[in-house]
Amino acid sequence: MTSAMTDNSTPPETEVLSLLPARLRAARRDQGLSLDAVAKLSGVSRSMVSQIERGESSPTIATLWNLTRALQVDFAGLLEGATDAPGIEVLRDASVPTINNKGQGCSIRILSPPEEVGRHEVYDIRFAEGGILDSDPHKRGSREHLTVISGIVRLKAGTQVELLKAGDTARYPVDQPHTISAETGPAQVFLVVQDG
Amino acid sequence: MTSAMTDNSTPPETEVLSLLPARLRAARRDQGLSLDAVAKLSGVSRSMVSQIERGESSPTIATLWNLTRALQVDFAGLLEGATDAPGIEVLRDASVPTINNKGQGCSIRILSPPEEVGRHEVYDIRFAEGGILDSDPHKRGSREHLTVISGIVRLKAGTQVELLKAGDTARYPVDQPHTISAETGPAQVFLVVQDG
DNA sequence: GATTAGATTCCGAAATACCGGAAATCCGTC
DNA sequence: GACGGATTTCCGGTATTTCGGAATCTAATC
Incomplete structure (x- = not known):
């Protein structure tokens, strides 16, 4: 099947989950790790890591948890929307x-x-x-x-x-x-x- | 099978995931909702909600996400360790x-x-x-x-x-x-x- | 251009998450 | 204690995640 992500209840706006694959891949590449390396570190198979990073599979929290520990990224922050405001906001x-x-x-x-x-x-x-x-x-x-x-x-x-x-x-x-x-x-x- | 949670890489200490079921159930009960109610709200079946709350199943992030929205709980905070100090600390x-x-x-x-x-x-x-x-x-x-x-x-x-x-x-x-x-x-x- | 080493993706097979209906359990009420 | 009503758990069947290995792709070196 083409898109395994069960994205029911997904209005146009906050598809935070769609950002997760890219973030994971970025985290891995930032550390110069190969799929095989994180597989050994996390206990998740290379193929699974690959699928998750390409958004072709929605990981269980257990496997995601293992990945976050291997990649040393914060589980919580991983699911938060890009919350950066540009400049100074002033409230008089x-x-x-x-x-x-x-x-x-x-x-x-x-x-x-x-x-x-x-x-x-x-x-x-x-x-x-x-x-x-x-x-x-x-x-x-x-x-x-x-x-x-x-x-x-x-x-x-x-x-x-x-x-x-x-x-x-x-x-x-x-x-x-x-x-x-x-x-x-x-x-x-x-x-x-x-x-x- | 009895314990479906794939809890590989689980040292004795921080099994944060094991806390998740209880927290979800607590969140639901706090709002006086039945399994059926959250099922309709979240799009996740009653049985699945039940299994997750009993720790017999490790949800995919997609379903967990849907649950958090229905229960109005913070996805991030859900996975964090219990950080509660007992009483009032005063700094003079x-x-x-x-x-x-x-x-x-x-x-x-x-x-x-x-x-x-x-x-x-x-x-x-x-x-x-x-x-x-x-x-x-x-x-x-x-x-x-x-x-x-x-x-x-x-x-x-x-x-x-x-x-x-x-x-x-x-x-x-x-x-x-x-x-x-x-x-x-x-x-x-x-x-x-x-x-x- | 061929070779080689590494990384990534593809491909069954096994495990398990997920759903809907049926059975079981819990309560209040008569 | 038996009878609803409501809630929860159990039990099929289906869909999807997950794994290990094979095939493909990427690049550097000769």
């Missing part, structure tokens, strides 16, 4: 998207682009005195990285509680309910959410 | 590791743990008037996310130049030389480096 102070109706007495300024899902998001959060931000658990494995710019905040993650003042930083898993509050006065924090 | 203002001898007139406060390489790093950088931080290109695909806390800074990435003041944010690729400088007075910026 006045035009930062802001959410006010979440939590109480706090405004959330979204500093990362909405498209960029799956890696990390960046927020600038400003609390009035007594402001509270309550969050439900995110996806398992996610972590937050919180740095206090000014004021004093109280951080609660699961059962644990910490008091943080300007300059302090806290990191914590967020597969559990967590709360940030500014009890003693206004505060500003910088929050990086790393998706799990 | 006074004990933040700081670098002063890089660049001129600037001190770099490292807010992310050194172990956590490969995802993102977080820095709090403080410039004296005239301070300059020159950086060589990082790994291709890396991006920086810079937010100005106070003062005015000049950002140069490749050939492009932008002037940023307090509250402004800039995002830019760093597979090219880039420079941050505070020409008109002291400044403080927050920098998130996303590894490519």
